[in-house]
Amino acid sequence: MGYGYFNRLLRVDLTKKTIEAIRLPEEYWRKYVGGKCLGSRLLLDYELYKYDPLAEENYIFMLVGPLTGSVTPGVGKTSFFSRSLLTGGYLDSTCGGRLAHNLKSAGYDGVMITGQSEVPVYLSITDHEARLESAKDLWGKGCFETESILKSIHGRDASTAVIGPAGENLVKYATVHADFYHQAGRGGVGALFGAKKLKGIVVSGGIPVPYYRPRELFAEGFRLIRESRPDQKVRFRIRYGTMSTLDLTQKLGIAVVRNFTDGVSDRYDLDLNRDYLKEHFVVRDLGCFACPVPCGKGSEFEYQGTTYRVGGPEYETMSLIGTNLEVKAEELLYLNWLCDDLGIDTISGGVTLGCAAEAYARGLLDDQDLGLSLKWGDGAGFAKAFRAIAYRQGVGALLAEGSRRFAQEIGLDRDTAIQVKGMEIAGYDPRGTTGYALEFAVADRGGCHRRARPIYKEQDDDAYRFSYEGKGKMVKELEDQRAFYHSLIICDFIPSIYPLKVKEYAGLLSLATGWEISFDKAVQIGERAMNQSRLFNVYCGIRRKDDILPGRFFNQPLPRGRAQGQVLEPARFQQMLSDYYAARGWDEDGVPTAAKLEELGIGPGNLEAREA
Amino acid sequence: MHLRVKVSECAFCNLCSLACAFKHSGTLSLARAAIRVSPELPDRLKVKVNFCIQCSQGYCIESCPQKALRREEDGRVTVEELLCDACQGEYRCVPACKVNGIFRSPDGARPVKCDLCGGDPECAKVCPNELISVA
Known part of the structure; x- marks a missing residue:
């Protein structure tokens, strides 16, 4: 076994009522690491693009990463991966709280949920053990009451992730609500729980994670925390x-x-x-x-x-x-x-x-x-x-x-x-930021604001934020960096305020795993994740035609404020899109080229290799 | 000398507990932490933080049959490892404490209790809102 992970994923089949711990090939951890890179790989491996999101065969993967369980700043994130009901394509959705720490401490790197229960259930996970429990009395209840009941049964230190009535009734943008004040908000993971009659997941654990150099890893985390506090x-x-x-x-x-x-x-x-x-x-x-x-x-x-x-x-x-x-x-x-x-x-x-x-x-x-x-x-x-x-x-x-x-x-x-691809866009009007116009258009899960966040680069220069030049390359590079963070999994807020960027996180990843990880290798992990999620979308029929914003942004100028009169120009927007595809090594229709996939070592579905 | 925590502003990140566990055991096991955070949600937005306040009554000192707990000159109550036998797992000091500030050890060794890291507590250095000090 390696370091930084247990190589144990809990596979739960809600139709067959079976629970088993499975292993992935050892090389998977090094190549796909965790979080987004691993999640997008598993979506391809399990060929989820072949199934309707509501089908029994669809999976929900809930993953953490090799730094989870340590005190590396930003480490409190858990991500869910599936085929989205809202967009019909790739979905990842992330939440904070205590869920990630508890799942890793229970001795698991993730949970894979498939099948469909006939009656409402919830999944209870403790140290190397898991059980399905009846959720008959919880079905219909709101998130706050459901979590309160589960914590009263399983203890206040148990982490809870549940759905409310919206998830039960398959609202296409239903959330999973965790530890009272955190949500896997986007893309409708809650509806996928609802379709499987899974009311929630309760996790607690106390198993130490086998890190490569735990004392150095923790000491470095605390040093950063102490020094950055002021x-x-x-x-x-x-x-x-x-x-x-x-x-x-x-x-x-x-x-x-x-x-x-x-x-x-x-x-x-x-x-x-x-x-x-x-x-x-x-x-x-x-x-x-x-x-x-x-x-x-x-x-x-x-x-x-x-x-x-x-x-x-x-x-x-x-x-x-x-x-x-x-x-x-x-x-x-x-x-x-x-x-x-x-x-x-x-x-x-x-x-x-x-x-x-x-x-x-x-x-x-x-x-x-x-x-x-x-x-x-x-x-x-x-x-x-x-x-x-x-x-x-x-x-x-x-x-x-x-x-x-x-x-x-x-x-x-x-x-x-x-909306983009069916998912509504977030709170930044793209007419006043071409970076966001491009990010929203190409984001793998639909109109998402967390894939690149180009506004950090544009906010101090109006000419630049209205310009189309160089944005394709900029968004590509930011996406790759963030996809690396999302594979660890690290909260993408932290690198913008802490002296922790790709290189430093790669160093911490080395302490956790024992792997030598250069800056280029780290960014490549992010790039691999971005290409896998795109490949999944391509298998779902998504192409250039879908990387587009609503017409309002092309024909109605903003009426006032510092972006007054701004409106996107269709031809220049399309050129920016082409620039992005070129920077990505994708063809003009937005499909990753064979050369790019080979460079990143991305194959199609890989069913025979996924379980060791 | 004792720890002072401004509980009303605690964001329950648990970094205090983690820093305590790391300092005293080299691990991040919350069962090794002498300061513990319990949010009372969602009906209230309150948090309880339990730790030894080095109280003058010293109920734990009185309860110890081995006289392993003692008061230092600076006011801290410390556990003498060689004398403590954990009451063969009974930990009489634990229920004796009125503020739930001393905890059983997960491996049956001496109880887990705040010793103020000798006067320079680790928890105080990592609390994001700087809510922990020594009084």
């Missing part, structure tokens, strides 16, 4: 969490307002800003396990006479539910809590309701069509809509399909559905 970037991040991102997007004129029809929020000056939220609602910081930069915030607020407690608001929720739907701060917090309890992704949920609210405002839909009112700023109306989505009642059944399908079925202009 750094201004660290202090600022802890103080405001992601809430301060709205300061940036508002300043740059790329905030999200009324379904991407404006780039400047009027509510920002009233109550949707970090200072107002911090002063009135935030009561404490909430950190992921072993994180030295606890950016999560815990807020307490009253809504219609009841006191609620919620994790957040995070920037994306402030943006896609807050400034987008123009609700008040208290309503934003309530909708945040409601989505968490029902198990709804606030990004896809907010954008989908934004699409419906725009149609309502234009008089294309009325109260009778919807069975509810969706006026901009009407928090109670949006709350009703989220409940209707989670239970698929009335128009909620259609909204539960996501904005693309909703617009199509209702007969709206398809450009009002702000």
Whole structure:
């Protein structure tokens, strides 16, 4: 056995009710490492592109990585991989909390779930053991109550990851909700749990991970934590969490307002800003396990006479539910809590309701069509809509399909559905950042903001952020670096504020595993992951035609703010896309070339090799 | 001399526990940590942090049949490893403590208890919000 991993994956077949620990070939760990690189490999190996996401044969892989279980900054992440119900293609979705640490401490590198149970169950995992338990009494309950019950049974140190009514009812952007205040939010992993009648996973453990040089690895982690603690970037991040991102997007004129029809929020000056939220609602910081930069915030607020407690608001929720739907701060917090309890992704949920609210405002839909009112700023109306989505009642059944399908079925202009490949885009208007325009367009799981985050490079130079030059190469390089972090798995917030980049993380990976890993090797792991996820998408039918943004961004200039007048130019956007494909070594249709796949050692499905 | 923790701002990252375990055992086993964090969620947004406050009553000292626990001149209560037999697994000091600040050892050795790292505690150096100090 090597170091840094157990080479034990728990395979659970919910149809056959079997649980077994399987091993992967030893060379898999070195080549694919963990997290995203391994997850995208397993999706190919198990040929999941052949099956409907709702089919019994689909798998959900829940993976950690070789640094999980240590105190390397940013190590608190678990990722889920599957074929997405929302996009029909590649999906990874990541959450924080204590789940990753507990899973590794239980002696596993991951869990593979296939089949479909006839009755609701949950999976309980402890040191080298796992069992399926009845979830009959949990089915139908909200995420908070479900987690509370599971922790009362399995102990407060047990980590819990559950679905709410939205996941049970196959809402295509349902979340998996972990340790009360963390979510695998994007792409509908919750619906895949629901389809398998899996209400949740409970994990606890106390097995030490066999690292190559554990004392040096831990000592280095603590040294970094001690030395970086006074750094201004660290202090600022802890103080405001992601809430301060709205300061940036508002300043740059790329905030999200009324379904991407404006780039400047009027509510920002009233109550949707970090200072107002911090002063009135935030009561404490909430950190992921072993994180030295606890950016999560815990807020307490009253809504219609009841006191609620919620994790957040995070920037994306402030943006896609807050400034987008123009609700008040208290309503934003309530909708945040409601989505968490029902198990709804606030990004896809907010954008989908934004699409419906725009149609309502234009008089294309009325109260009778919807069975509810969706006026901009009407928090109670949006709350009703989220409940209707989670239970698929009335128009909620259609909204539960996501904005693309909703617009199509209702007969709206398809450009009002702000999505890529079926997944709604996050809180950065791409007209004011060509880097994000490209990232959203090519992101493997659909409109995702975490694959490259080019805004860090663009924010201080307006000419550059509106320019198309060099963006293909830039996005490619950022994606590869981040895919390396996502393979360890490291929170991608940390490298932007800590003196830890690819080279340093590669050094820590060497201490964990004993492998010599150069900078180039590390980036290649990321590049391999990106090519595997693309190959999976290609097998699902995704090509250049799908790497495109809604038409609104090409024909409606932003009306005011620092990006006023900006609109994407189709020909230059297409040229940028070609530049990206060229930088990637993909052909003009966005398909990885045989030479590139050979260079990275990527084969097609590899069924015979996957289990040692 | 004792540890002071500003619990109201704790973000329950558990780095204090991990640094404690590493300093005293070279591992990251939470069962080796003399400071332990328990969030009380979600009905309250509160956290409990348990650790020895080196209280003047010294109930643990009184409870020890081997007289392995003793008060140092600087006020700390320490465990003399050679004298402690863990009460053959009974750990009488553990239930004697009124603040749940002393813990059983996972391997039956002497109890796990804060010794302030001799006056320069590791937990204080890693707490992200700098909530731990020595008073």
